[in-house]
Amino acid sequence: MKIAVIKETYPEETRVALIPANVSKLIKAGLNVTIQAGAGELAGFDDVLYTDAGAEIAPGQAETLKDASAVLTLHGYGSALDTLLPALAPGQTLIAMMDPLAGPQVAQQLAQAEINGIALELVPRITRAQSMDVLSSNATIAGYKAALLGATHSHQLFPMMMTAAGTLKPARVFIMGVGVAGLQACATAKRLGAVVEAYDIRPAAREQILSVGARPVELNIEAENTETKGGYAKEQSDDFIARQQAAMADVLAQQDVVITTAAIPGRKAPVLITETQLQAMKPGAVIVDLAAETGGNCALTQAGETVVHHGVTILGPKNFAATVPNHASQMFGTNLTNLLLLMAQERGLNWDFEDEIIRDTTVSYQGEVVNARLRELLGLA
């Protein structure tokens, strides 16, 4: 069975879907791997490293895709998919990020073209699938980079410093939402020496906050049913959010850097910092909004931009993983490799829909939208 890795076409994308170490593993498992020439270049992986690992190098996209059973890419939706789709042959399988909960139409688009689609965002949050979870990988990178970005823009140095010019107080950093990204942001800000506090509506987060050396902030307001079956934070009522915002204003006014990470898959991000709260913050404070791409946790965030309101700098970074191409490709490629090793058989992929991982991630199969959540979103259920 041939696996094809194309060179990314998405703007400013620097990653590659498999690294040479992944190729070795797949070849050992009996698969063939073809890499489009130059696909790994921006991530630090020359063609020769892929050849050494046992891959074929194909000069262009067409040769790479020819006779492939599975095609791997980072971005399998939007303009990147529009470009790729005409080059794919019916019966081929596309494995990629597809943002399917925000844009379920991707499943119809693939089904219509008779492409089998596997959307990596839909990997279930179960122990067996942890090694395939690209969202966790991306969140790890985003949390780390968010702390660096906060430190870079802060008007303070993060660590306490005892210098000949007096003692500098450590910066105060506050993390809102402690999923994978939030915890990594806590850990990184702590490494840099800041005083780190964190908040999450899920009571279970308390232990996790403590485990990375940060202090959990208590608002003394009650919330119920804060966690979904999958371990994500659940959307809250307007009333709860209002009480939360009031109690939060005092906390925010103390901070030098605030990192927000509250995202709900497929939905607009909740506003955690209103303009009123912003006005009470210290002049010179910095907000890093990791939910910028889905509307922002701060009311004044602009995705991909740096804006200043009421003396507070608000950063809305996009596609953080692409800024760390080497390690990000390693993580993405390893996630993909683990999924391929689950599904790959001698003659093709195993479409065993009894397996929760295969059932949940498959969005289209043999010309049909097959994923239950997407069928519901599309009104096909």
Next chain:
Amino acid sequence: MKIAVIKETYPEETRVALIPANVSKLIKAGLNVTIQAGAGELAGFDDVLYTDAGAEIAPGQAETLKDASAVLTLHGYGSALDTLLPALAPGQTLIAMMDPLAGPQVAQQLAQAEINGIALELVPRITRAQSMDVLSSNATIAGYKAALLGATHSHQLFPMMMTAAGTLKPARVFIMGVGVAGLQACATAKRLGAVVEAYDIRPAAREQILSVGARPVELNIEAENTETKGGYAKEQSDDFIARQQAAMADVLAQQDVVITTAAIPGRKAPVLITETQLQAMKPGAVIVDLAAETGGNCALTQAGETVVHHGVTILGPKNFAATVPNHASQMFGTNLTNLLLLMAQERGLNWDFEDEIIRDTTVSYQGEVVNARLRELLGLA
């Protein structure tokens, strides 16, 4: 005696020469302090904080300067001085950074206008003057920010991470030159979890490198007289530099991030990384060149720019301290306050040239260039 703090006019400057805590101290010592309205705004210090500390607020520059004995500013040279000088009255004292070793003409310019000038860069490197050493303060900030900048641009995450997507190897960071900036860069990269190595031609640096948790790199080449009386690295012969570069090439080829900090006061920075060495580095590697403003330690550095050559990103940052205005103003203001407390008397400044600190820092006094090093550079000795 009136001390005046003006609002900075230098492009993109965000700092202020005194913070409110400094003002309290000076007032307790019997001085009067006038702050130009808005001078501390960008550094996070509102006028009201200065008033609370006992300062007068003057609406404009002219009112601030009127009848002041000493005028404090960050940049007392170049276009900032050209703008300020006509507003000063003969007999006033200007205390500022003046870059006097690179541009000794500043002393003549001040002497001609009968302004007494104190150049903060000339504070001697003696124990008693440590608390007045603005170069050390700036170097502390530059080293910290250089490590952050390297981490931000690196294709790797700095810390080792054991994730569900496999183990990520820590980044390798190499610091060339371990003065105050280099040691701070070591410490910060180490905090972030990188594998940190460092090199300095001064054998005494070995202990200092170990003290911040980094590994000293040995090149097995001999150097003599590597340290000046003042504790700076001494300029080396061409032959020594050639041998150093050859031995260094192998070390550089292993690194993900290289931070260079070799500067010689008043001279062009030595080239530590040639284009040949650069070509042998990993694609995706990052160089942060802290000597960019004095010509650069890498042959291809451009001050204030980010350039990519042979796959290596070369950053040439300028005026790092202004990116951390709050803490940088605290450090600068504290240095200045300590110097003022040494010199201030009831009726004016104490020009006791028997005191090494006062003698070394005074560049012009009563219409004459008085500093011995500058007189020599200007051909007046």
